[in-house]
Each structure stands twice: as structure tokens, then as C-alpha cells.
Amino acid sequence: MSDNSLFAGIDIGSSFTKAILINAEKKVVGLSVVHSGINLRDAAYKALEESLSTEKKKNQVKNIVTTGFGRKNAHLEDFSISNITEISCSAKAAKYLYPKDDITIIDIGGQDTKIIKIKGGKRFSFKMNRKCAAGTGTFLEELALKLRIDLKELNHLGEQSRNPVKISSYCTVFAGTEILSRIREGAKVEDMVRGAFYSIVNRVIEIDSLDNRVVLTGGVIAHNPVIVNIFEELLGKSVSVPQSPQSFVALGAAIYANEGQNK
Amino acid sequence: MTPENEIKSAHELRKIATEYYQNLDKASKDPRKNIAWCSSVGPAELLLAFDYNVYYPENHTAILGASRSANKYIPVAVAQGYSPEICSYLTSDIGAYIKKETGLKRAYGIEKVPKPDILIYNTNQCRDVQDWFKYYAKEFQVPILGINSPTFIDELSNTHVKTVEEQIKKISETLEKITDQSFERKKLELRLQLSLECSNKWNSVLETASSIPSPLTFFDGCIHMLPAVVLRGTEIAVEYYDKLEQELKLRIENGIAAVVEESFRCFWEGMPIWGKLRALSNQFSELKTCIVASTYCNSWIFSDFNPQEPFRSMAKAYTELFINRSESSKEKYLKKMMDKFSVDGMIYHNARTCPNNSNTNYGMPKRLQNQTGIPSLQIDADLNDLNVYSEEQTKTNIEAFIEQLAGI
Numbered sequence: 001m002s003d004n005s006l007f008a009g010i011d012i013g014s015s016f017t018k019a020i021l022i023n024a025e026k027k028v029v030g031l032s033v034v035h036s037g038i039n040l041r042d043a044a045y046k047a048l049e050e051s052l053s054t055e056k057k058k059n060q061v062k063n064i065v066t067t068g069f070g071r072k073n074a075h076l077e078d079f080s081i082s083n084i085t086e087i088s089c090s091a092k093a094a095k096y097l098y099p100k101d102d103i104t105i106i107d108i109g110g111q112d113t114k115i116i117k118i119k120g121g122k123r124f125s126f127k128m129n130r131k132c133a134a135g136t137g138t139f140l141e142e143l144a145l146k147l148r149i150d151l152k153e154l155n156h157l158g159e160q161s162r163n164p165v166k167i168s169s170y171c172t173v174f175a176g177t178e179i180l181s182r183i184r185e186g187a188k189v190e191d192m193v194r195g196a197f198y199s200i201v202n203r204v205i206e207i208d209s210l211d212n213r214v215v216l217t218g219g220v221i222a223h224n225p226v227i228v229n230i231f232e233e234l235l236g237k238s239v240s241v242p243q244s245p246q247s248f249v250a251l252g253a254a255i256y257a258n259e260g261q262n263k
Numbered sequence: 264m265t266p267e268n269e270i271k272s273a274h275e276l277r278k279i280a281t282e283y284y285q286n287l288d289k290a291s292k293d294p295r296k297n298i299a300w301c302s303s304v305g306p307a308e309l310l311l312a313f314d315y316n317v318y319y320p321e322n323h324t325a326i327l328g329a330s331r332s333a334n335k336y337i338p339v340a341v342a343q344g345y346s347p348e349i350c351s352y353l354t355s356d357i358g359a360y361i362k363k364e365t366g367l368k369r370a371y372g373i374e375k376v377p378k379p380d381i382l383i384y385n386t387n388q389c390r391d392v393q394d395w396f397k398y399y400a401k402e403f404q405v406p407i408l409g410i411n412s413p414t415f416i417d418e419l420s421n422t423h424v425k426t427v428e429e430q431i432k433k434i435s436e437t438l439e440k441i442t443d444q445s446f447e448r449k450k451l452e453l454r455l456q457l458s459l460e461c462s463n464k465w466n467s468v469l470e471t472a473s474s475i476p477s478p479l480t481f482f483d484g485c486i487h488m489l490p491a492v493v494l495r496g497t498e499i500a501v502e503y504y505d506k507l508e509q510e511l512k513l514r515i516e517n518g519i520a521a522v523v524e525e526s527f528r529c530f531w532e533g534m535p536i537w538g539k540l541r542a543l544s545n546q547f548s549e550l551k552t553c554i555v556a557s558t559y560c561n562s563w564i565f566s567d568f569n570p571q572e573p574f575r576s577m578a579k580a581y582t583e584l585f586i587n588r589s590e591s592s593k594e595k596y597l598k599k600m601m602d603k604f605s606v607d608g609m610i611y612h613n614a615r616t617c618p619n620n621s622n623t624n625y626g627m628p629k630r631l632q633n634q635t636g637i638p639s640l641q642i643d644a645d646l647n648d649l650n651v652y653s654e655e656q657t658k659t660n661i662e663a664f665i666e667q668l669a670g671i
Contacts, residue, residue, distance in 0.1 A: 069655065069659075084666065084671065085659055085662050085663040085666055086659070086663075087659070087660075087663035087666070087667075088663055088666045088667070088671050112656065122670070123667050124638070125632070125638060125639075126660075126663060126664075126667070127641070128656060128659075128660060
């Protein structure tokens with residue numbers, strides 16, 4: 001008799017909540033991304049429901065691991081649930097997808113950026129951006145707001161640029177002012193956008209050394225693949241991007257759920 | 264800490280602290296008594312030998328930090344031209360003074376800080392104490408004396424010690440003139456003897472944490488260090504640490520741990536985050552992690568005091584402090600501590616306004632991790648300014664670090 005058990009990982013981030021369902025063989029069978037909003041429990045529930053298809057029922061979900069900023073806010077009744085930090089979940093997913101390599105994960109989220117290192121199959125170190133939104137998705141949100149363009153247009157604009165403008169300011173708010181000054185001086189919007197992508201990558205590179213196999217994950221990478229090219233250009237080597245970079249952390253949580261990891 | 268495993272001596276400590284501040288308050292109202300303000304690692308024994316009642320502004324400002332009222336006062340000092348990037352002890356304390364408020368009121372029912380007759384600092388810990396005390400010298404129109412210590416010392420040399428010794432002797436001569444009182448060597452010898460005993464006892468107290476499980480945490484140490492700071496050179500401090508040591512040894516005998524089911528042992532490098540002491544203590548306890556030792560609490564161990572050589576030994580003890588040393592000297596010390604306290608992980612507090620007591624800026628955490636294999640975590644925060652503290656990020660970082668230690 002086949003085991004129809006399902007295991008869910010739910011990553012409740014500051015901007016989006018991501019859910020991944022895997023089966024007993026750790027194969028991904030469902031995935032969803034919803035806005036986190038202000039009710040994190042509702043967001044977690046909605047993400048879980050959307051990851052289930054008509055033929056997969058809630059009662060098949062044997063175990064859930066929540067992670068991310070809101071990991072302790074998702075009290076989903078009727079489920080066996082525990083929580084593990086997004087840093088551990090990220091490392092878990094990397095070890096699962098790239099089992100043979102020493103890895104440096106760069107995860108760029110809405111409000112924080114993390115660099116996690118795995119050596120010899122073990123998490124060796126991790127670092128987060130300091131108390132500042134430079135080098136995170138919020139920087140891009142501020143840019144889009146200042147330029148009055150849709151966030152979804154940023155990647156396309158960044159790809160069109162041939163002469164990116166250098167943005168000097170570390171501060172997201174001051175960078176906004178700098179962007180407006182450059183526009184008034186005649187800079188093209190696409191060059192400003194690509195300049196902002198360079199700024200993010202430069203902030204990330206400062207957090208830690210990026211050695212071994214570099215894996216890029218997180219919502220900013222998922223929606224702006226142009227950043228991958230900039231990383232490769234500045235690091236002088238190719239980097240890896242998993243199939244669903246935004247749901248990478250949720251995948252790690254789902255694997256923990258599958259393995260029955262609890263704290 | 265649960266009621267079952269709380270340190271009983273804390274009640275005695277409360278009494279001692281109250282009496283200390285009430286005595287200062289009384290002295291400030293008695294024209295026959297003199298009050299000296301002294302930096303926390305300044306030459307307190309000399310002041311006591313000249314019969315001063317000694318007040319330590321750093322303890323006052325730590326009270327502002329611990330009561331989470333510092334951020335009410337920092338902007339007041341900033342508006343006077345002090346940068347928010349400089350020592351938040353200074354800005355909190357001066358801000359409270361300008362607002363005519365004190366942390367002593369809520370803590371001990373005392374209306375205002377005792378007015379100084381003299382101020383004495385030592386730059387062994389930082390230059391900020393000098394600027395801090397100069398503000399008050401001008402405000403109160405009282406003399407200010409200082410020791411300018413050599414800094415970034417690798418191996419302490421005779422030249423280093425002699426430079427400081429001469430300055431302390433000169434201060435003694437100046438105090439003779441100011442107080443119209445002759446220096447009495449016997450009095451200084453007695454004060455140094457008491458400080459030495461206090462220091463040795465405090466060291467023994469902190470060393471009980473090398474037991475597994477530990478009977479106390481760094482967070483306990485931050486509370487129980489008060490006598491070593493403000494009452495060294497007195498019998499009160501010696502007696503207190505004698506009792507505390509006995510209690511802790513009894514806890515070891517009875518297997519009473521400060522952190523129930525202690526699973527991990529970490530070292531805290533840098534200043535406390537005063538306003539988050541309890542929150543952090545609780546989080547580490549929940550994670551079954553004991554912060555067993557720190558550079559901060561150990562800063563009030565002065566093993567080199569020697570009543571037979573009062574000036575020279577004071578110079579030596581006050582100059583060889585951890586904070587005053589070179590990177591390589593600090594690294595040697597930290598490696599020794601990691602080993603002595605069987606540490607699983609290092610936690611470095613990068614205090615935004617205290618670069619002098621933050622050791623994260625020149626690559627030390629990475630170097631030590633590479634040398635020892637012991638992982639480290641950096642927390643970006645501050646001693647008093649909670650505006651630069653991101654609570655959620657810090658909580659996640661700590662939790663993820665302990666998960667890493669647990670191999671999750």
C-alpha cells in the first residue's frame with residue numbers, strides 16, 4: 001500500500017507567505033505564494049490551502065514546519081506543527097538539492113538578506129544584513145515608488161539598460177532622493193533601475209565572502225533574474241538558482257516536516 | 264531563571280545597593296562629607312583613602328539603560344551637540360541631568376544624583392569618559408583630574424606601568440592640596456587590600472560558571488557585579504561575594520543549574536544590552552543555553568593589586584584591562600576563556616556607540632572561529648540606545664545560532 005502522507009513547509013515572510021507540499025519521497029507535489037498581509041495565521045492557512053489540489057486533502061498532511069518572520073504566529077489547529085528558523089530551513093534545502101557541494105546561499109528577501117555557509121554537509125556560519133534595508137527587496141520597492149513604476153517592470157527595465165547609474169547612498173530613503181536627482185539630470189529610468197540592482201548586489205557582497213558554490217534564493221531573485229547576471233559579473237563566476245527560488249526556504253521546512261524534525 | 268533556581272543572594276544585593284545610594288544621598292547633604300565621581304575603572308581606592316564617598320556615573324547610566332528610559336534622555340544630549348554615535352552611557356546620563364531627572368528615583372527613591380566635589384577619570388576604557396566628566400566639571404564648577412592611559416597594549420611593559428603610576432602619584436599630591444589632608448599610605452594599603460579581596464572573591468564567583476551545568480549566567484553576573492564596581496575597597500563587597508560564592512558552590516553540589524537542562528554554553532563578548540537583559544536571559548533559557556562567561560563581568564577583576572606596592576600595583580591592574588589591549592592579546596585571552604568555560608559558541612555584541620568595547624570591527628570573530636572551530640554570532644545592538652536594536656532580527660539570529668549548535 002502506498003504512503004499518501006504529505007508534509008508541508010510554510011515560510012511566512014514579511015511580504016509573502018510561501019507553502020510547499022512534499023510527499024513521503026520528498027517530491028514536491030504542491031506550491032503556493034500568497035501575500036502575508038497583517039494576519040499571518042490567515043496567510044499561512046491560505047498558502048497551505050492553495051498548495052493543496054483537489055485530489056490532495058488536508059487530512060493527508062501529517063506534519064507542518066513553519067519558518068520565516070512569522071513562524072511563531074501560525075497556530076494552525078488540527079495539524080502537527082513546529083517551527084524552525086528560515087536560516088536552518090534554507091541550509092536544509094541546500095543540503096537536499098546540492099548534497100555533494102560546499103555551498104554559500106544568498107537569500108534576498110523583502111526585509112533581510114542572509115548569507116549562509118555549508119561546509120562538509122554542515123551549516124558553518126550565517127550572517128544577516130545589519131539593521132538597514134539596503135540590499136533587500138524593500139530597496140526595490142522604494143525605487144519603484146519613487147519612479148512610479150510597477151515592481152513587475154523592474155526586471156525588464158534592468159535588462160534594457162546599457163549604462164547603469166551608480167547609486168552611492170547606502171540608505172534606502174536617501175537613495176530615493178539620489179535617484180530623483182539623477183533623473184532630473186537626464187538619466188534614463190532603465191539605467192537607474194539597473195543601477196539599483198548593482199547597489200543591492202554590492203551591499204550583499206559586503207556581508208560575507210562568497211566562496212564555493214553560490215546559490216541565489218529568495219523573492220527578489222525569483223522576480224528579478226537580471227540580478228543573477230550581475231552577481232555572475234561581479235563575482236566572476238557562475239552561480240546557481242534553484243527551480244523555485246522564492247520557495248526555497250519553504251522547501252527546507254517541508255523536508256524538516258518530512259523527517260519529523262522537532263525542537 | 265525560575266523561582267526554584269533563582270539566586271537567593273539577590274535580596275541581599277538589593278539591600279546593599281539601596282544602602283550605598285542612600286549613604287551617597289546623605290553625604291551629599293552633609294557639608295562635612297565630600298563626594299568624588301569616578302569612572303568605573305578609575306583609581307577608586309585612592310579616593311577612598313582620602314575619605315571621599317565615591318559615586319560612579321556609569322552605574323547610574325546603566326540603571327537608565329536597564330530601566331529602558333535611556334532613549335528618553337539620549338535625544339536631549341544630542342540636541343546639545345553630542346552625536347548619537349558616541350557613547351550612549353554619556354548621552355543618556357547627560358540627557359537625564361539636563362532634564363533634571365535620575366534613574367535613582369525609581370530604583371532607590373532618591374531625587375537627584377549626589378553633587379560632586381571632584382571628578383576623576385581614567386581613559387583606560389575610552390576617551391568618552393573624559394568628555395563626559397568634563398561636562399560635569401563645568402556644570403558643577405569642581406576640579407577634574409584624569410589619568411591618560413596608554414592604549415592598545417600588547418605586552419604590558421615597565422614603561423606603560425610607570426607612566427600611569429606617575430600620574431596616580433600626581434593625583435594623590437593634588438588631592439592632598441584639594442582636601443587639605445595628608446596622604447596616608449596605610450589607608451591606601453587597606454583599601455587596596457579590600458579591593459584585592461573583593462576582586463579575588465568576584466573572580467571565584469565568576470569561575471563557578473566553569474561547572475557543568477553552570478550555577479549562574481552572564482545575565483546574573485551583570486546584576487551581581489554591582490559591589491565589584493561601586494563598593495570595591497570596602498568590606499561590604501568582600502562579605503557579599505563571600506556569601507554569593509558559598510551559595511553558588513552549594514548550587515553546584517546540589518546540581519542546581521541557572522539554565523534548566525543546560526544544553527549549550529556560550530560566551531558573551533562585549534557590553535550588555537541593558538534594556539534587554541531580561542528578554543535575552545529568557546530567550547537563552549528557553550533555548551537551554553547558558554551564557555557562562557563574558558569579558559564584561561571579568562573587567563572588574565584586578566588580580567595585580569598589591570598593598571605593598573600601592574601606586575605601582577594600581578597602575579598595573581588598571582592598565583592591563585582587556586578593553587585596553589591589542590587584538591592579539593585579546594584573542595589569546597578569549598581562547599583561554601573558551602577553553603576554561605567549555606564554550607560551544609561565541610556571541611559578540613557589536614555595540615553601535617561603544618566601538619572601544621566591541622571586538623567585531625577588525626575581523627576577530629572570523630579569525631577566532633577559524634583558529635578554534637568554535638562558531639560565533641554577531642549581535643548588532645547597543646548598551647543603552649535601543650533605537651539601534653532590531654529585536655526580531657536578533658531573536659531569529661540567536662535561535663538560528665542555537666539550531667546550528669544543535670546540528671539542526
